[in-house]
Amino acid sequence: MEVIAQQIRKEFIRAGSQTNIFTAVAPCDFLIPAGQVTMIHGRSGSGKSTMLNLLAGILHPTEGKVFYDGADLYAMKDEELSGFRNRHIGYVPQGRSAVFSLNVLENVMLPYTLYEEDGRNAARRMLERFGIADLSEVMPDRLSGGELRRMAIARALVRKPEVIFADEPTGDLDDENTEAVLDSLCQLAREGAAVLIVTHEEDAFAYADRIFAMNAGTLSQER
Amino acid sequence: MTHLRQLIFRNLVKRPVRSIALCLLAAVLSAVLFAGTCTVQSLENGFRAMEMRLGADIMVVPYAAISKKNFDNAVLLGNAGAFYMPGEYMDKIARMEGVGKISSQFCLTLTETEYCDVPVCLMAYDPETDFTVKPWILESDGEAGKSRGVVIGSRIDAKVGETLSLFGTDVTVSARLDQSDTDCDTTVYMDPETLRSIADASGDETLKERIRGYDGNAASSILIDVKDGYDVESVKNDINIHIKKVRAVQSQHVLTHAASGMGGVSRGVKLLMAAVWAVCVGVMAAVLVFETRERRREFALLRIMGASGRKISGIVRGEVLSVSGIGALTGTLAGLILVLAGNGWMVRWLSLPFLFPDAAQMAWNVLLSLLIPTVTGAAAAAFAAGRISGKEPGTLLREET
Ligand SMILES: Nc1ncnc2c1ncn2[C@@H]1O[C@H](COP(=O)(O)OP(=O)(O)OP(=O)(O)O)[C@@H](O)[C@H]1O
Ligand SMILES: [Mg+2]
Numbered sequence: 001m002e003v004i005a006q007q008i009r010k011e012f013i014r015a016g017s018q019t020n021i022f023t024a025v026a027p028c029d030f031l032i033p034a035g036q037v038t039m040i041h042g043r044s045g046s047g048k049s050t051m052l053n054l055l056a057g058i059l060h061p062t063e064g065k066v067f068y069d070g071a072d073l074y075a076m077k078d079e080e081l082s083g084f085r086n087r088h089i090g091y092v093p094q095g096r097s098a099v100f101s102l103n104v105l106e107n108v109m110l111p112y113t114l115y116e117e118d119g120r121n122a123a124r125r126m127l128e129r130f131g132i133a134d135l136s137e138v139m140p141d142r143l144s145g146g147e148l149r150r151m152a153i154a155r156a157l158v159r160k161p162e163v164i165f166a167d168e169p170t171g172d173l174d175d176e177n178t179e180a181v182l183d184s185l186c187q188l189a190r191e192g193a194a195v196l197i198v199t200h201e202e203d204a205f206a207y208a209d210r211i212f213a214m215n216a217g218t219l220s221q222e223r
Numbered sequence: 224m225t226h227l228r229q230l231i232f233r234n235l236v237k238r239p240v241r242s243i244a245l246c247l248l249a250a251v252l253s254a255v256l257f258a259g260t261c262t263v264q265s266l267e268n269g270f271r272a273m274e275m276r277l278g279a280d281i282m283v284v285p286y287a288a289i290s291k292k293n294f295d296n297a298v299l300l301g302n303a304g305a306f307y308m309p310g311e312y313m314d315k316i317a318r319m320e321g322v323g324k325i326s327s328q329f330c331l332t333l334t335e336t337e338y339c340d341v342p343v344c345l346m347a348y349d350p351e352t353d354f355t356v357k358p359w360i361l362e363s364d365g366e367a368g369k370s371r372g373v374v375i376g377s378r379i380d381a382k383v384g385e386t387l388s389l390f391g392t393d394v395t396v397s398a399r400l401d402q403s404d405t406d407c408d409t410t411v412y413m414d415p416e417t418l419r420s421i422a423d424a425s426g427d428e429t430l431k432e433r434i435r436g437y438d439g440n441a442a443s444s445i446l447i448d449v450k451d452g453y454d455v456e457s458v459k460n461d462i463n464i465h466i467k468k469v470r471a472v473q474s475q476h477v478l479t480h481a482a483s484g485m486g487g488v489s490r491g492v493k494l495l496m497a498a499v500w501a502v503c504v505g506v507m508a509a510v511l512v513f514e515t516r517e518r519r520r521e522f523a524l525l526r527i528m529g530a531s532g533r534k535i536s537g538i539v540r541g542e543v544l545s546v547s548g549i550g551a552l553t554g555t556l557a558g559l560i561l562v563l564a565g566n567g568w569m570v571r572w573l574s575l576p577f578l579f580p581d582a583a584q585m586a587w588n589v590l591l592s593l594l595i596p597t598v599t600g601a602a603a604a605a606f607a608a609g610r611i612s613g614k615e616p617g618t619l620l621r622e623e624t
Contacts, residue, residue, distance in 0.1 A: 050617075058527055059617025079531045086529020093620060097524050101237035102230065111528045116226060155528070 001069050001088060001162035003032040003194055008054055008064030010047075024050040026217045027064065032163065032194045037186055037207055039197045042214030048198045049094055049167055051214065055196065056091050056165045057081055068163065086111055090161035092169045094198075097152045098140035105136040108155045119158060126154035129184065131177075145172035153181055163194045170201060182207045227534070231541040241514060242546050245507065249547035249596040252503045253554025254561065257592035259496040261562045263489045264580040264588070279355060279446035280455045283308075283316065283462060283471045307433075308469060310440025319461055321453030326352035327442035329415070331422060331430055338380045338387060344410045345389070347418040347437070355446055356412040371417045372397035376408040390424040392417065447471075504599055507543075511607035515539060519611050519619045526616035536608035540601055547600030548593075555592045 007027050014022040024047045032038050032055065042048050053059035055066060057073045066073040068088065076084060085091075098107055105123055112119025127133040130150040140148060153169055166185065170178040178201075186207050189195045197204065205211055211223040235242045285306040307329075317325045329347045336343050348356040356374055373394045375381060386393050394417060400407060415437070422434040447462075449455045455473055462471035515522070522535050530538075580588065611619060 049621075053617035053620070056527075056617075058620070059615055079533065082526070082529050082531035082534070084529075085527065091527045093524065093527065097520070099230075099521050099524060101233040106233075110230075110525070113227065113230065114525065114528060114530050114534065 001194055002034050003055060003163055003196075004067045005030040005055060006065045006067070008061040008066065010050055010054055010059070011062045023217050025054060025061075026219075028219045030055070030219065032196050033210075034162070034194045035189055035192050036209040037189045037195045037197065038210045038212070039199055039205060039208040040212045040214050040219070041199055041205075046214040047217040048214045051219070052165050052167050052196065052198055056089055056163075057085055058091070083115075086115060087159065088162050090156035090159070090164040092149075092152050092156045092164075092166040094167035094171075096145070096148055098143075098148060100140050103137050103139050104132065104143070104151050107140060107151055108158055110155060111159050122158050123154070126158050127151075130154050130180065146174065146177055149173060150177065150181070153184070157184070157188065161193065164188060164196070166195070166197045168198055168200065170199065170204065178203070227538065228541065231538055231545065234538070234542055235545060238514075241510065242542075245510065245543065245600070246546040246550040246553075248503050248507060249550025249600060250554035250557065252499060252596040252599065253551040253592045254558040255499045255554075256496055256595055257555050257558030257588055258561045258565075259492045260588045260591065261558075261580055261585075262492050264584055266489050268580060280449040281447040281459050281462070281471050281473055283312070283445040283447065283466075283469050284443070286468045286470050307436055307441035307443055308445070310442065312466060312469065313440075313442060313445055315466060316445060316447065316462060319458070319465070321450050321458040321461070322447055323450040324352070324354045324448035325445060326354055327445045328353075328356075329418070329437045329441065330410075330443040331418060331433060333389075336389070339378055339409055341378070341409055343379065345418055345421060346410050346412050346443075347415040348412055350414050354448060371395065371413065373417065374398045374400065374412040376400050376410045378408040379411060387411075389421045390426075392421045392424055500595070500599070503596070504603060507547075507600060507603035508606050511539070511543065511603050512610060515607045515611050519614075522611055523616045523619035526619065532612035535612040536605065539608040539612075540604040543600045543604035544597060547597050551593045551596040554596065555589055558592060559589075 006029055008025065008030070009023070009027040010025040012022045012024055013020055030051075040048050040051065050059065054061050057066070060074055065075075068084075071084075073081065073084070099110065102110070105120070105127065106113070108123040108126055109119040112122065124133065124136070127136060130153060132147055132150050132154070135143065135147060135151075140151065143151065149169065149172060153166070156164065156166070164185065169181055169185070173181060182197075182204060185195050185197065189209075197208070205223075208223070210221065213220050213222050285308050287306045310327075313325065313327050316322055326349050328349070331345045332342050333345060334342045346356075371394050373387070373396060375387075375396055375398075377400055379387075379399075381387055381396050381399070383396050383399050385396050387396065389411075394411075394413060418437075419434060422430045425431075447458070449458050459471045459473050462469070525535060525538075526532075
């Protein structure tokens with residue numbers, strides 16, 4: 001599945017600035033091709049997460065459109081868009097992300113559970129893949145930052161989405177786990193997924209097919 | 224875990240304090256609603272029973288029997304001690320416009336009996352025309368038949384089925400009226416034959432003298448049921464204008480002092496129920512709004528994974544409904560126990576006519592006290608959920624806790 005953004009722009013209302021309007025993402029066209037790993041890097045506050053959210057169908061752009069294989073994402077109603085996210089989009093949020101009333105396995109199963117489906121086996125396979133199978137029954141508030149992140153990645157990938165967004169997925173991982181996570185994402189791209197990663201780490205660029213820089217809301221291609 | 228309801232259950236278990244607090248809130252609301260409704264209904268039932276007992280729209284008594292001071296009481300009693308009206312009044316009134324059923328009663332006052340600490344009125348109803356007392360007697364006297372049946376007020380110290388001896392005349396209690404706080408409480412209703420034989424046996428000259436008046440058709444009070452389609456007020460006024468030396472009073476009117484007592488208590492109880500309900504709505508909504516705010520990142524996550532705004536509302540509602548449902552159930556049970564245990568105490572404390580609701584009313588109350596807290600919880604949940612489910616997941620995600 002291919003993602004195309006047409007002239008998307010995002011403005012926020014922010015008190016204190018001259019016009020009270022702050023442009024987090026300047027108008028731009030953007031393509032996430034299927035089967036490739038695309039990376040965006042940039043300084044803190046430059047608008048990377050905002051861009052990711054616009055593309056992932058969880059934040060309406062002020063202007064512009066986002067197409068998934070020709071389907072206009074933001075023309076969908078909430079119910080439809082939510083179902084679409086569930087089936088086609090994997091999203092690893094920045095920071096800690098867990099449902100703390102559920103154990104690790106149940107957290108990873110959630111994308112299935114939300115639609116009353118049984119994702120137990122798929123979830124087990126994911127936990128194994130990211131080396132946290134032994135933590136299945138542990139509650140998330142007992143996990144280290146790295147373990148929590150791997151759980152979040154496992155959950156994002158459990159439904160084998162065709163488009164994957166990862167916001168600083170290796171932020172608090174050691175070299176070994178960073179490698180494992182990036183390997184997995186590359187693997188998924190090779191299997192045909194469109195992958196977009198936001199990262200700070202230059203080391204990660206080795207895994208990228210295309211690299212973009214985000215600077216105060218303006219996107220420019222570096223590779 | 225393959226069902227959304229399991230997530231709901233886990234969320235409840237994860238936050239025991241909140242769950243229990245909401246549950247308790249619903250329980251208190253249920254208990255108050257149930258006990259309160261039962262109290263109000265008991266009062267209203269008691270009041271209605273009293274109204275029915277008096278049974279007439281209009282009561283006519285000799286003018287002399289009434290002083291300004293004891294106006295309400297005298298008329299409530301309707302027997303007015305030792306004052307009587309001549310029999311022809313009854314025929315005159317019966318011919319008037321709008322007068323439907325009409326019947327007279329005749330009272331002898333006994334200042335001392337062993338059955339009551341205050342003077343008792345022996346009231347004879349007219350068996351041919353009576354429409355207020357006989358229903359009570361027919362009801363329970365059919366099988367008894369051993370001695371003459373009487374109906375007694377609540378202050379007469381005897382139980383249904385017991386035999387009273389009045390100057391050697393035995394009568395059987397066929398019915399006992401509930402407390403009404405009117406002079407009906409100290410009255411013994413009987414047929415004229417019984418009254419005559421008691422008066423004869425008493426050996427009291429005054430009583431004998433009065434009973435002779437009765438033979439001449441004198442009446443202590445005349446009870447009137449106004450025909451359908453006629454205004455009670457104007458029929459009453461007609462009587463007051465056209466018949467001399469009597470006073471016609473509307474039953475509704477004379478009941479007002481008892482009614483205002485009841486009205487005060489039941490208004491208070493209703494106010495209390497409304498206040499408790501309002502507090503519950505407020506606290507529930509506040510707790511839920513606060514709590515969903517706190518959990519917005521978690522909800523954002525669920526949204527990102529594909530939960531629609533509607534599903535999020537469903538989760539919040541599911542959580543609240545389960546706890547408020549359990550709360551409502553326990554609260555209703557507690558209310559039931561409270562009402563059953565406190566019933567006698569209420570009667571004494573309020574000293575107002577108090578008749579317990581019947582099974583159908585009770586079932587209805589149970590239903591309401593289960594439903595209202597549950598619906599209230601659902602509304603509070605909808606309100607809280609509406610504040611997050613409408614927001615975009617990308618925005619929720621950013622609002623870090
Ligand atoms: N809802 C919002 N309202 C107002 N301003 C916002 C909102 N969301 C984001 N911003 C602003 O938009 C800018 C871009 O934010 P964004 O989170 O996209 O940055 P980022 O590049 O992901 O930074 P980081 O590397 O620290 O995660 C920031 O200056 C932020 O303050
Ligand atoms: Mg960011």
